Amino acid sequence: MNKEDIKEAGLKITQPRVQILTLLEESSKRHFTAEDIYQLLHQSGSNIGLATVYRVLTQFETAELVIRHNFEGGQSVFELNEGGHHDHIVDLKENKIIEFHDEIIEQRQVEIAKEHGYRLIDHSLILYGEKIE
Amino acid sequence: MNKEDIKEAGLKITQPRVQILTLLEESSKRHFTAEDIYQLLHQSGSNIGLATVYRVLTQFETAELVIRHNFEGGQSVFELNEGGHHDHIVDLKENKIIEFHDEIIEQRQVEIAKEHGYRLIDHSLILYGEKIE
């Protein structure tokens, strides 16, 4: 649960950290910029600083509680790491992100890396699309 | 040839533009940050400004003479657009980028987008790896 994760990361259980982790866990959305989180928490009466949001997200990233994505458009996007790897479809019209996982592609990536003499450490696959109709 | 491309993009054939395009075409490397280009041109005696490098690269990107990538690490990376689409393996140890093209993955991407009700407009696939041995 929640606070345990923070403690296991070697971090003190502080208000800002609990607020951010709770937001990530309980929101219906899954993808947030640091600014999003800052805004949402302020709307809930928090007076957290933007710098703290960044600091905590970076710590959570290191602790693998959170994954940071570099989609188009400058801002980093953060999402709770719930274990299962997936890639993303970014909706170019609406502000929406869809997750998917495809074993065929996952496999090919490993093979392609190997064909070029590489061990695959990580990858980033983002599909940009627009809704049909 | 060279200068024609610039003219076709509706741009005047100026020294900075020719210098940049020539560098991109004639260098043995294929991937450059704006800073790289700025440095290399200065080493060749140019006194181009960094702002101009960015301006020209952005214009070239719009004209589809150049492709901009957002790999890890802050800086955008630019490469000459020579038509054939490809993706990249980024060497995490050495400062090296390898290009590849894989039809299986290309196809699956289109299918996956469709399965989710999307028309695939673009995609970004980056494999991060390290040399075996």
Added chain:
DNA sequence: CTCAGTGCAAACTATTTGCAGATTT
């Protein structure tokens, strides 16, 4: 009580923009 953590403001990095003078056509 101690040390990690915080908010704020200032710093930083990559990139963009305003402007007066320089170049291209």
Added chain:
DNA sequence: AAATCTGCAAATAGTTTGCACTGAG
């Protein structure tokens, strides 16, 4: 000559850092 373009310096956007104070253990 007209319009575009350039270099420079200043502005901007996103993120990080220094510091004195605050709060968790």
